[in-house]
Structure formats: structure tokens, C-alpha cells
Amino acid sequence: IHPVSTGALDRRRESLISRRKEAVDELEKTFAFIRSLPGYSGFLLPPPPDILRKMSENGPILVLNSTHHRSDAIIVTPSDIASLELPSLKLEDIERHMNQLAGLGRGQQNIFRRRENNLKLNDILHWLWDTAVGPVLDELQRRGAISTGGVGIHDLTRVWWIGVGPLSMAPFHAAGYHSPGSTRNTLSRVISTYIPTIKALSYARQKRFELFGGSDSSCSTDNSKSDNIVRKSNARLLLVSMPKTPGASNLPSVSQEVQYISAETGKIGIGTSALSEPTPTAVLNQVADFNFVHFACHGVSDVNPSDSHLMLLSPDGANAAKLRVRDISTLNTQNAHLAYLSACSSARNSSLSLADEVIHLASGFQLAGFSHVLANLWETNDSASSEVARDFYHLLFRNHATGDWHYQVAASFHQAVKRLRDKRPQNPLTWAPFIHTGA
Structure with a gap:
């Protein structure tokens, strides 16, 4: 073994330092160029x-x-x-x-x-x-x-x-x-x-949405209705439901939940499309065409957060199939505004060591462009999930007159959860998992 001289080690160290400095300088020049482009002045910089x-x-x-x-x-x-x-x-x-x-x-x-x-x-x-x-x-x-x-x-x-x-x-x-x-x-x-x-938060707020906005919105008067809903919406909602899932427990309240939502949206002209035996491919192909999407199904939080998924159906209908976070987050949904994940553990990250990554189903829908995502932190009672969902839509469609859509979504969900809390205050497992994320 031939000893390496001190001079040779010094020269090698200086060479590595020089190469690193050149790489850093090149990276800074690249950043400077990107930040000179229109709309990219804050690229990789914290907001002032x-x-x-x-x-x-x-x-x-x-x-x-x-x-x-x-x-x-x-x-x-x-x-x-x-x-x-x-x-x-x-x-x-x-x-x-x-x-x-x-x-x-x-x-x-x-x-x-x-x-x-x-x-x-x-x-x-x-x-x-x-x-x-x-x-x-x-x-x-x-x-x-x-x-x-x-x-x-x-x-x-x-x-x-x-x-x-x-x-x-x-x-x-x-x-x-x-x-x-x-x-x-x-x-x-x-x-x-x-x-x-x-x-x-800034990204979630970039989209503007009015439930009853647009030149094609129509008005009608129906004084026989005690709640007097008179405005019609051009929004579209996709309902994805799985009352029965191969290999998992049945969700008996899902069918009633879907029927109620369809009835509520029909009153104000929201176009509703239902997938009763949905496959992941069918959902991914259709989500981008809707303003709202509502999932009533099982959700699974995985130790590998990107593998957390909603449980849907395989193409032959014989087995469960996974709609994963990584599939959802790659969507490009220009018209998307609200995703309701009436599914267990849809906002839960099972890996404490990856807590800062914030990768779960709810964040996947946010990355896909949904300004608002309603989700659950842990396994939830089927009937409680349906109750909160029904109350939320009921309140949302009747409290639209405030003019602030973002506030109305958050306030309606808050009130729906609070109603359930008031019924079972000492049973937080039932009411505490429901959360709102987004704008």
C-alpha cells in the first residue's frame, strides 16, 4: 500500500470544493434565469x-x-x-x-x-x-x-x-x-x-367559483317551499358510491346518502351523474368534467402514504380495486372545486416519520386542483358520515346568499359537524374525524 501524500489530498480536496462551487454558481444562475420569467419571480423563494x-x-x-x-x-x-x-x-x-x-x-x-x-x-x-x-x-x-x-x-x-x-x-x-x-x-x-x-392555500384560492354564477343561471319562484330555493345552478356533481365492496364491510347508509344528495342537487339544477359500480379508471376519466365529486366508500390509509386509497371495483366487478393518492394527484382538473371524501381515514397519514410530507387522500385531491376537500381523520361510523354529508349539502345549498363561496363551504361543514357534536358531545370518535381542508 502506497501512502498518499498530504499534498495530493489537499489538491483533491481543493478540486472537490472548486467543483462544488461551480455547481452552486450554475444552480444560482439557473434560478436567476427562471425568476426573470413572467410569473416566476418567487420561484423556490418563501413568500415575502x-x-x-x-x-x-x-x-x-x-x-x-x-x-x-x-x-x-x-x-x-x-x-x-x-x-x-x-x-x-x-x-x-x-x-x-x-x-x-x-x-x-x-x-x-x-x-x-x-x-x-x-x-x-x-x-x-x-x-x-x-x-x-x-x-x-x-x-x-x-x-x-x-x-x-x-x-x-x-x-x-x-x-x-x-x-x-x-x-x-x-x-x-x-x-x-x-x-x-x-x-x-x-x-x-x-x-x-x-x-x-x-x-x-394560495394555490387553492386561485379558482373563483359561484354556485349560482354564470350567464346561464336561471331563477324561478316557488312560494310553496318553506325554504324558498329560487335559483338554479349550472354546476355539475359526480357521485361515486360503494354500498358493497368485495372483501370489506357493507356501508348500508351510503344508498340513502346518495339519494338525498341527488334530491338536494336536483332542486337547484345541479347536474348529477352517479357511478354505482365505479372502477378507478372510470373515475379518473370523468372527474375532470365535474365541479363537485362526492365519494361514499371505504378509504384506507397506508404506511406508504402514496398508496393510501379509496376502495372501488375491478373492471369485472369481482374484486376491490384501489384509487391511489398517486393516481389522483396527477390529475389536471380545471373545473374542480369541491371533493367530499365520505370515506374512512381519507385525511390520515399513517406514517408519523413522514408527517411533514402531508401525503394522504385529501392532499392528493388538493394537488389535482380541488379548492376544497372534506375528509376524515380516522375510521368513522357509516351513519354518522352520512348524517354529516346530508347536513352539509342541505346547509350549503340554502346558505348560498352570503356571496363568499369559500366561507360558505367551510361554514356549512362546520355547522354540520357541530350539529353531530351537540348530539353526542362525549363521543368524539363519532364527530371529531370530520375536517375541511383548502381555500
Whole structure:
């Protein structure tokens, strides 16, 4: 073995450093060229503070982060970007509770296990309120950033939650104490929406949509109807239902859910198309032609998040087939606005180590261009899922007069979930999984 001289090692190190510097310089030149192109001035750059503040005009954006050193909430409002330390929120507690949360939705058929898991989930929701959500909402109220008066749905301010790391799995929308009459909970204080990043929020808001917009919209008067729906819509909705799935339990409430939605949309002229025995290919081929898509089926959260899927049918109808996240996210849907995933675990990432990736069914539909996605964090009761879906569409189509479509979607879903919560306040396994993501 011949020893390598010190001089030779020095020359090799200098050569590697020089090559690396040249590569970095070349990369920076490429970035500079891209940023000189129209519309790409912010390529791979964080949004400047004024853009961040502007993004919060419709409600505060709340970024919650925890490390071994400290935990903070970054609060973005139109007037300020501030940090609020959360001294009681510890990373080890977050990891323990999120790991515990991951298994609570399973095995709900066993009444004893369900009762035990409801108690555990209530403890988690109390902890999340005391250490994070409560202090953040109190700070927002102190700053005048959220409404403090009134109890009606239109008295509440919207907020956007961004959880970092394991906090991306936290049910901020359900945090708190839910005994009758209590307002120490998120549902009583704000309307919650989740978003993976502020850039994703900007992307979700790029599309403008009016349920009753367009020159072809028509009006009619029907005073015999107590709810007096008089406007007609040109929107289109695709219903994808799987009341029976090979190898999985039946979903007996799905048929009624689909019938109700079809009846509601028919009243206001929304064109509805139903796929009762859907294959993944049929869905992928048709989704882009619709403004709304509603899935009533089983959903599966996979340890490999890109393999999380909705369970549909194989071409011969004999077996279940997977509509995967990676298939959905590649769609290009110019007209898409709302995807309702009435399916188990459609917003759940099963891999805690990949929590920051935010890859699940809901995010897949967001990547495909849907401004709003309604989804579930864990396994849900079939009848509860149908109840929330029916209430949501009922409220959405009757509260359209506010003029703010984004607000109306979030507010209608909030109210539908709150109705279910009010019926079963101490049963959060039933009502807490339902979330809204997007614009």
C-alpha cells in the first residue's frame, strides 16, 4: 500500500470544493434565469411578509411547531406576523399523544373498546386545548383577530391550521371541553380549515367559483317551499358510491346518502351523474368534467402514504380495486372545486416519520386542483358520515346568499359537524374525524 501524500489530498480536496462551487454558481444562475420569467419571480423563494399577511385577510393563519427546545405558534394576520411561545406544549407529549391517536379509530364495533377510546380521545382533546389551541385563540381574541360576540355561524371567524411534524396529525378543530354549554372548545370559537402550507392555500384560492354564477343561471319562484330555493345552478356533481365492496364491510347508509344528495342537487339544477359500480379508471376519466365529486366508500390509509386509497371495483366487478393518492394527484382538473371524501381515514397519514410530507387522500385531491376537500381523520361510523354529508349539502345549498363561496363551504361543514357534536358531545370518535381542508 502506497501512502498518499498530504499534498495530493489537499489538491483533491481543493478540486472537490472548486467543483462544488461551480455547481452552486450554475444552480444560482439557473434560478436567476427562471425568476426573470413572467410569473416566476418567487420561484423556490418563501413568500415575502406582505404576501403572507395578505393571505390572512379572510382569517388568521396559525402555524404550530414543536422541537426539543421549545414550542411556538406563528400567528399571521393582516397587520402582523407574530410568535406565541407555548411553554406547556412538549414534543415528547405530542409524539405520545399522536401515536396514541393513530390507533383510536380502529375497532369501533366493540362497545367496550369504543367507550375506552372515547375517554382517551377526550383526554387528548383536553390536553390539546390546554397546551396549544386555547392559548392561541385567547391571543387571537386579545388582538381582535377573531370575533368575540354572537353565537350564530356567521359570527365566527375562519382560521387556517398548519401543523408541523407530528402536529400535522393533531385535531385542532376538535380540541377542548365538550360538556353541554361549554365554549372552551374550538368549535365554539372559530371555523377551522387545514392546509399543509401557505403556498398551498394560495394555490387553492386561485379558482373563483359561484354556485349560482354564470350567464346561464336561471331563477324561478316557488312560494310553496318553506325554504324558498329560487335559483338554479349550472354546476355539475359526480357521485361515486360503494354500498358493497368485495372483501370489506357493507356501508348500508351510503344508498340513502346518495339519494338525498341527488334530491338536494336536483332542486337547484345541479347536474348529477352517479357511478354505482365505479372502477378507478372510470373515475379518473370523468372527474375532470365535474365541479363537485362526492365519494361514499371505504378509504384506507397506508404506511406508504402514496398508496393510501379509496376502495372501488375491478373492471369485472369481482374484486376491490384501489384509487391511489398517486393516481389522483396527477390529475389536471380545471373545473374542480369541491371533493367530499365520505370515506374512512381519507385525511390520515399513517406514517408519523413522514408527517411533514402531508401525503394522504385529501392532499392528493388538493394537488389535482380541488379548492376544497372534506375528509376524515380516522375510521368513522357509516351513519354518522352520512348524517354529516346530508347536513352539509342541505346547509350549503340554502346558505348560498352570503356571496363568499369559500366561507360558505367551510361554514356549512362546520355547522354540520357541530350539529353531530351537540348530539353526542362525549363521543368524539363519532364527530371529531370530520375536517375541511383548502381555500
